[in-house]
Amino acid sequence: MTDFSNQAAEATERMRQLFPATPLQRNDHLSNVYDADIWLKREDLSPVRSYKLRGAFNAMGKQADKDVFVCASAGNHAQGVAYVCRHLQKKGVIFMPVTTPEQKIRKTRLFGGAWVQVQLVGDYFDDTLRASQAYCAEVGGHFLSPFDDPDVIEGQATVTYEMLEQLGRSPDVFVVPVGGGGLSSSARRLLSERAPETEIFYVEPSGGKSLAAAVQAGAPIALAQVDTFVDGAAVAKMGVNTFAALKGIDADHVLDIPEDRICTxxxxMLNTEG
Known part of the structure; x- marks a missing residue:
């Protein structure tokens, strides 16, 4: 295996300390609707119901000498960091916008227990991010980016690594959602090494086309406005590290889906699959 494949393999092995591999399941409903063989990687069955746990665990495990971990997040990244803080018994300070739904705040506190402190700061995420970074510098903590960090990207690669192992072959087509690019950049790097014949499509919400904007400009640029309905992918600016791995992709392979279609x-899926 090549370098990134080896890194992904090692990260996947470390991940088993925290939770078992999420299943890869053939979806009969979608396969019948689209006359294709469609498989879903069930990251909703991870302990925090998203893949964000993977990047947090990989990055924090490599910085185990740090006493305090700090992050800014309105949801999945916060919950992943909180879960790992409790597992590693490390203090975490998680900054969330004051507009964060109470359910997400409660889940973050539940996952972190006594090891995590939640700070509600700022009406907008950019304000929350600035406050978290200022606090991190003040206390000498380690800041955990939700996507733009090589160790986080390496951790997210375990999704694709598991998928290839579980499928037992290279998929013809790989469809990956895009927000800041942590998952998609890791998938492209790994598939380019292990399954270069696989065609990759990158999907983002119409109200948050940060990858399409970066591909067109040749570098990450900030969107003037972002629709927050798809909150996990509502990112105004793609990461520098993530775009470095995505630069050069075919613009025709970057798809955007209207929020109303995502909603329906x-x-x-709720009505059909439960």
Missing amino acids: TILD
Whole structure:
């Protein structure tokens, strides 16, 4: 295996200390609708119901000598960091916008227990981010980016690594959601080494096309406005490290989906699949 494949393999092995591999399941409903063989990697079955746990665990494990971990997040990254703080018995300070839904705040506190402190700061995420970084510098903590960090990207690669192992072959087509690019950049790096024949499509919400903007400009640029309905992918600016791995992709492979279609698809999957 090549370098990144080896890193992903080692990260995947370390991940088993925290939780078992999430299943890769053939979805009969979607396969029948689209006359294709469609498999879903069930990251909703991780302990925090998203893949963000992987990047947090990989990055924090490599910085185990740090006493305090700091992050800014309105949801999945916060919960992943909180879960790992409790597992590693490390103090975590998690900054969240004051507009964060109470359910997400409660889950973050639940996952972190006594090891995590939640700070509600700022009406907008940019304000929250600035406050978290200032605090991190003040206390000498380690800041955990939700996506733009090589160790986080390496951790997210374990999703694709597990998928290849579970499928037992290279998929014809790989469809990956895009926010800041942590998952998609890791997938591209790993698939380019292990399954270069696989065609990759990158999907982002129409109200947050940060990858499409970066591909067009040749570098990450900030969107003037972002629709926050798809909050896990509502990123105004793609990461520098993530775009370095995505630069040069075919613009025709970057797809955007309107928020109303995403909404109806969620309802369809809920009603059909439960």
